Every structure is written in C-alpha cells, then in structure tokens.
Amino acid sequence: MSDPRPYVAVVDDEESVRRALVRLLRASAFDVEAFASGQSFLEALPARRPDCLVLDIQMAGLTGRDLQRHLAVCDVRIPVIIMTAYDEPMMREQCLADGAYAYFRKPLRGDALMASINAAITHGPRNSPLQNAARP
C-alpha cells in the first residue's frame, strides 16, 4: 500500500535547513525526504521519483542550477521549486526560464512554500527550453 501523501524531496547542503524544512513539510502532511547534495538525490531518484523537488542553489560540487539543468536535459519531468540564500541578479529569471515552478529567497514563509508545492503537484512540471532542445 503506497503512501497517499504527496512525496516531496528537499536538496540542501545545510543540515539545519534540511531539518527545518523536513519538519515543516511533514507537519503540512507531505511525505518528505531530504538530500545533502544533488549527487545523493540523483542516486536515489531511480528508486522513487518525487512529486515535487525543493532545491537550493548554492551547494558545493553539483549546484542547484546544475541539478536543474541535468534533470531537464535528462527529461526527468519533476516540478522544481528553487530557493536561494543569496539572490544574485537575473538568477530568478534564469531559473524560471529553465522551467522552475517557483523561485524563493531564503528565509521563506511556510504558507507560500506549501501553496507553491501544492500548485506544482497539481499543475505538473513546466516545460524547459533545455528539455525541448534535448528532444530529438
């Protein structure tokens, strides 16, 4: 019997952020799994595909942007919600252009995040130009 709750994956290299988001999302009736890096998320992906991905940008090694692009290029269609602790100019536009469902600056309010996740699960992922380009 599978869990009826929507499954949300959180990728952030900061443990305290992961712990807080996991708590928040579980309290909001989501099935949540947190990953410390993009690499560990990709490793777990074949086993279970999340309904929504909450992704931090600034991470050592594979950054959030790298992972977003990788998923698009591999045509893994998961709605992605981007969050960042430092808002660089044009970052929001680039992320949305690449198919992100939403873009949040940290610290982010729980209500807004919940609403965005629910909407993303409901509407499904947005198309990405990278995805289109990869298609033959």
Added chain:
Amino acid sequence: MKADSASVATARHPASAWSAAQQAALLLRLAPPLACAIAYFCAARIGEWLAFPGAPVSAFWAPNAILLAALVLAPRERWWIYLLAVLPLHLLAQAPDFPMARVILQYIFNCGEALLGAWLLQRLAVEPRRFDRLRTTAVLIVFAAVLVPLLTSMLMVGAFELEGLSDQFWLTVAARTITNTFAILTLVPLIVHGAAWLRAGTRSVPLWSGLEGLAAALLLGAIGLLIFVMPWEESLKPPALLYAPLPVLVWCAVRFGISGMCLSALLLGLLSTWGVLDGSSPFSGQNPMHSVLSLVSFQVVTCIPMLLLAALIEERRHTTQALHTSETRFRSIFQNNIVATAIWCDAGHFSESNESFLRLTGFTRAELEAGAVRCAELSDFWREWEQRTAGSQEAARIFGPAEIELRLRDGRVVPVMVGACPFGAGREGGVLYALDLSEFRRVEAARQLAENLHTAVLTSLHDQVAVLDRNGVVLETNDSWQRFTASAQAPAFHCVLNGDNLVQACILANRQGDPVASELLAAIRGVLEGLSSHRQLEFALPSGNSVTWFELSVEELRRPEGGAVITRTDVTGRKQAEIEARNQRQQLTHLGRAAVLGQLSGAFAHELNQPLTSILGNAEAGLRLLAQDKIDPVELREILRDIVHDDERAAQVIQRLRALLRKGELQRHPVSMNSVVREVLSLSRSDLITRNVTVLSELDPRLPLVLADRVQMQQVMLNLVINACEAMADMPPRQRRLAIVTRYVADTDVVELTVRDAGSGIATGEFEHIFQPFVTTKKHGLGLGLAICRSIVESHGGGLWAESPPGGGALLHLTVPADGDLGAAQDLAQLPA
C-alpha cells in the same frame, strides 16, 4: 748544618760589606789630613837638612806653607783634623833635636800661623782658592805671607825668650818670617792650583806648551847655575848679574801663569840656596845668618812682583775671555732674534742690523754696511720717533712699544710693533726693535671671520641651540633659544641660559616627577659620558588651548674637552601632519576593508539567510504541529534547540561583520595566524562554494603567535583569498584550487603564510607593480587592495610579496615577526565571541 752555615754567612756578609764601605769613606776623608801630615814631616826634615851651619834658621822652611795650603783647600769645620794629624809628625820631626818646650811652642805657633793665614784669605779674598786673581794674590802676599808670619814669629820668639830658648829676638824673628814668606809665596799657590788641576781630571798639556816650559826651565837653570853656583872671581862678579833671571821669570809669569811663576821661583830659590851652602853664591858672607837673610830676602823681593804680574796677566786673560764669551752670546742673541733689530748712528743711518730686520725691510747687508740706509727711509717710524722724543728727557725718550703701519721702500705697508731707545744722553744714535704683525693680523682676521660666521650661523638658525660643557653648564645659546626662554610658559629646566647648569636643573625637575626632565637627563648624561653620540626625544608643551610639539636632540660636542649640543625644534606642524596621515591611513584601510566586505556581501547574505531559513522553518513547523494538536514534547524540544543554535550562528555572523567594519585605533594583541586563516575561510565559505573554489589548507599546529591587529590581519587574508578566487574565475571549476600554508621560519624568526592559486599567474616584472596603488586588472575596483595590504603588513614589521611558483599560478608570501615572548600558540586562539 749546611743551611745554618750558609745563613750565617749571608747574615754576616752585608754587615762586613757595610763596614768596608764605611772604612773606605773614612779613609777617603782621612787621606788629605794624612797626606798633609806626611808632607809636613818631610818638609820639616828637608828644612832641617837645609839649615845653615851655625845659624838657627833653614834656607827653606816649607811645613807652615804646606799646612796653610791644606787649610785653604779644606772646609773650615775639618781644620781641626789637619791640626791633630800634624801633631805627632811634628813631634817626630822636631823632638829628637830640640827641647820639648820649644817643640810644643813651635807646633802652637806654626798652627796658629796657618790658621790665621787661611782665615784671613777666606775673609778677605773673594775667591780664596784662585791665585790667578789679583786680589787673592795680594791678600796672600800682604797678610798670609808677610804680616801673619811676622806676628807669629814675634810671639813665638818672645815665648822662646821667656823660656830661655833664644836670645836674639829680632834676628830670629826676621829669619823665621822671611823663610816662611818665601815658602808661602811659592808653595801655597802651587799646591792649591795643583789640587784644582788634579780635581778637574788629567788634562793633556799641549806639546808646544810643554816644550816652551822645558826651554824656560833649562834657561832659568843655566842662568841660576851661572850666577849662583859657579865660582866667580870676586872682581868679575858684577851685582847687575843678579837681575839676569828676571826676563826668564817674566817669561814664565806671562806664559805659564801663577803656577809656572811659582815653579820657576822655586827652581831659582833651590839654585841660589845651593850656591850659598856651597859658598860660591853672591850672598855668601862671613856671617851665615846674614847670608841666609840676604839670600831669602832676594828670593822674596824677586818673587812678589812676579807673582803680582802673573796674577794680573791671568786676570786680564780671564776678563778678556769672559768678555769675548759674553760678546759672542749677545751677538748670537742679536743676530738670531725674531724681533727685527737695527742700530742707527748719529749720522742718521742704520749701521748694524740682524737678519730679521733685513727680511722685514728688504734692505741688503751691503747697503747697510755702506751706510746707505737712512733712518728717514722708514718714515712712519722716524716721524713718530722724532715727534715723541723731541725735547723730552732721557728717561722719557724710550719709545714704544707701539703698533704702526710701516711703509717700506718697495711700497708694501707692513703692520709692526715697534720700540726704540737712544744711546747715551744726547742723540748719538739708538736701537730700533720691530716685530712683524702681518701673520698675527692675518690669523686674528681669520679668527674674527670664523667667530663672526659662527655667531651669524647660530643667530640665523631657526632651531633653538644650546652648547653645554662636560659638566652640563650652558656655554652658549642662540637667539632662537633665548627668545623661547623669554616667552615660553615652560618648566624651568627648558629655560636655562648661559652659565646655568642644565643637568642640575633636570635633576631638580626629575625629583618633582617631571617625566620629560627624566628623559632629557638620561639623554644628556648618555652623551656627556660618551655612552652614545646622539640622543633624541619628543615632548609637548601646552600653548594656549593647544599643544606645541618639540623634538630635542642631544649631540656630542666633538672637541677634546667634551660637551654636548642641544637642538630644540618646533615640530608641531610635522606632528599634526603625522596624525593627519595616520587618520587618513586608517580611513583608507577601513575603506579597503569595507570594499572587500562589499565583495563578500553575497556570501554574508547567504551566511545569514541560512540560519534565518532554519529558524523560520522550525518555528512554522512547531506552530503547525501545535495547531494540529499532535505535538510531541521531544520533537518540540529539538525544534527549539535547533532554533537557538541557528540564532547563535546568525549572531556570530553579525558579530564578525561588525568586527570587520569596526573603525578605530590599532589594537595589537597576540594573534594566531592559523585562527585568522580559519576565520577568513569561514567568512568566505559561501563565496568559495559559489565560485567552485576548493581550499587546501596546511596550518602548522606549533605556529608561534604574532603581535598584530586581528581585524587588519583578517582584512589582508580576505584580500588575498578573494584575489586568488578572482584569478581562477576563468579556469575550469575542477582546477580552482586554493592552497593556504602557514609555517614558522626559525632563521628569520617570522611566521610565514602563503596563498597559492591556480590562475594564470603574474607576468614577470609585475611582481612589484601589483602592490602599487590604483593598479588593477578588474573591471570594478580601485586597485588599492594589495597596496593597503602591504602597508598593513609593513606597519606590523612584516613583508608581503608575490612569486610565480613552478607549476603555474601565483604565490603570495606574507611574513610577520614572531613574538618570542608569547611562545607557541598551540593553535588555541579562537574567534572573538
């Protein structure tokens, strides 16, 4: 036993040596009296031998003359020794032949005669042992040879008559007197001069003098034999022949002096006595007593004028010699005197001068000797001389010394010091002295010039100058110092003047606790005692509402007597500029730091937003769980603990930022460079992640601490890290490696920190250029970062430079002196709370 006998021997030896020396000295003292006594005895025996048969008198009685000569030669306090020494030998010579009473009386009167004669010679003659002096010879003749023997003879013969020993008073008196007179006249000068000759050491007699003496002696002997000894027919014996020896005696007196004269008189006396004893002499008669008296009278009468002649001639010779010596000496003084001296004669021209005069005036010796140099040629002198001496008395006519300008024949004008005095009462010429003052004037002018220059320099100096002697007494101060002293409201030791003792003033002020006085005292003492040649200090004095800053330097006074020069300079302007520059430097450093932090603003935002995100997330999760009423207390505790932790983390970030943005004075404390590296890496962590830069740090765990301002060191480190990151921006992410190494360099006792990037490196020749201000390769930036970094590191006594290491990239070296007192840091330094 051996040792004992040796010690006895050594003990005895000095005593015996001492007594031998004493004996030798005693013998030497007794030798002259003994010799005198022996000579007295021999002379008495000869006198007895020469006694005329049938007459109670000897032709030559020498003992009294020998005793007199000995007393003349001896010091007066030893005369008694001579008299005692003579006594036994007198007895030995006389006692066998005469009654004891006569012998004793003879001894008494012989001694009395010698004593009185010697005493009169010493009292009346200026030089009693110089018979080549007319006065001494005259005293000898009149008193010692005639009057004293006459007196003693009269007394002695009177005593004889009282004792019944004689009955012919006047005849005996005459006979004794005349025989003693001849012996005294001939023997006393001979013995006294002979002793002087022996005492002066043996001197060789010139050959010609020896031959001449021999010839004179032979001639005199021949004449004596011919006249007194050879038997003559009564009719053929002309009385005038008695004068034949006179020319030879005069010859001897003139050529051989008093001694030669005495020897020739003795020779003549010997021959004439021989003739009388032989009966062939012109003086031989029926009455032996008369014969003796006639003979000795002849000898005495011949001898006296000859003696006087010899003394006169010798005295003349001595006087002439002394005059010549004196003349030579004075001429030498005249000729070699550095004072120009010239004598003018009544005709009004210079007749004689020394070389200095010729050199000064330019006249020649030939002109002078020809009488061609007129006094009026030295018109400046002559005019003065005539003006001052006209109509004045003799005593007032001595002119000078006076300084005049002397115009010479060749037109030169020479400053001279002149003096002159006339000869005689009238105007019979005079002598002029002149000393050339040109050299003195030149030296004086140079000295005056140097002194004027010295005074002018001191007066013109803007700095305040005081010169101290070795005891700290002020010798001289310049105008600037005096003006300050007169106007400044400064402690007394700053206001010393000439004659005051600065060291004492400082000691007094130091006792009252003035720190500047204490410092100045140490500086002055250090220089005066030769511990250092230069000391310097700075101090401030209140001046109205502000302060005036002074720099005071103490320099060694380079002269043999020592001392110091104090220079006080108002450096308020410089001091203000320094303060201004320091403020600007601090401001610039702060701006540089703000700029660096600006570059890291993204990283700081990230570092703050992360904990804020956690806090917010946790708090909302808690609220939601509470709203659903399914909160687990354990979970709630964890949520709250995480919130507290994240809040603390955020506060730390803010604290670090505040510390870096702090604006203020340098605060140097012991700092671990390892902790500086860690703090900076922590601050820039997000930035490094964003830039995909991997940091490899190798930090020496036993690194010593350094004395530094932590914030400034962090600023430098941040700059180096950011520069390194930017240098690698164009490289592939995998290659973006930043290596940070710390180590201790024992050789130079410094802590070294290196930052190496994997960028494109620094072009050769740019290693120094990159540290220049306003040099940058970035689009945005002033290019002040590295210039500020270097100025910070250098202000800590360290260094900052760049290299191109093998393998590419750039290598930045930073060194800071290790603080030896602080020991190894043990890497315990932590971030500030």
